[in-house]
Amino acid sequence: MSLHYSTTMQRVQKIIAASGYCSRRKAEKLIAAGKVTVNGQKTLLGDQADPEKDHIMVGSQAIQQEPHLYLVLHKPSGYLTTKSDLWGRRDVMELLKGLPRSVYPVGRLDRDARGLLLFTSDGDFAQKILHPRNKTTKTYQATLNKPLRKDTFEKVKKGVVVERRRVKASLKKNKPKLVELTIHEGRNKVVKKYFKALGYYVKDLKRVAIGNVRLNIPEGRWRYLTAKEKRGLEEHEL
Incomplete structure (x- = not known):
């Protein structure tokens, strides 16, 4: 496959995950299934692309590179940490209204547990927080x-x-x-x-x-992660 050369070249699955479309592992499965194209050509695992120049599609949906979101939610008891529930039970996404793009929880809290829950559209950031070797x-x-x-x-x-x-x-x-x-x-x-x-x-x-992020908002409310908090989490992981 012939793609643009750039210093921003990245593996296609990383670009898809960074867009918030899905996790990197799910992106790899989509690529293996032949559902991902770059500039109209099917891509293979290991192929790279330029997120600023190349046109990446998953099926009929274009992968857009928009600024990522990083949120803190004070989860109340009684809410599931999931994006949807087959049985119609309350989930944490009901508490995040009016966001400019989709986010997903970083880790989870039990339904009966309360407290701090992170959300992001950045798959790489989520992976850093969750991976056991980083000991967050x-x-x-x-x-x-x-x-x-x-x-x-x-x-x-x-x-x-x-x-x-x-x-x-x-x-x-x-x-x-x-x-x-x-x-x-x-x-x-x-x-x-x-x-x-x-x-x-x-x-x-x-x-x-x-990590360095403390719970400081009322129950059921959310706020954006500050630049200092995000930097502290990332520096800790490194």
Whole structure:
């Protein structure tokens, strides 16, 4: 395939993901299925294109390179972290109205959990935050079913085994039953499983920080990520 040469040449799947159309992995599947064209020609995995000059199509839809969005939402309890639900249950996208382009959640929070949730249209940014090797910290406030025992801190220092894998975290007690946990793990329900392994039940869970981004808006509201917050997250990942 003959494409324009430019210092901005990138793999086609990366351009598609960066546009917010889908994840990079999904873009690779679309390319393999022959559904992606560049300047009217079918593209192959590994092909590159210039996002500023080349005309990229997925089926009949053009891939537009628009400024990316980066948002912070204070998720209330009772909302699913998904873009849609087959059973009509409330989802977090209902709280994001009037955006100039589509975004998707970076990670997730359980339906009954509250707190900070990031959204973006930038697939590469999302991948950096989510990839385990980058060890992005997440801080939660958890209300437990009983007061924290003194010996719990010693167990935390050694690491707690969750699903046959030792998980490192830091723990701070705010009140007898209210604690703050900072953890790198992003596995499904890992905080609840972590406390269960220690002999506690989590009655209420609220995420208050991701990396350098703190929760500072009312429940159900959203705001744009500041340039300083975005830079801090990206520098941490590097």
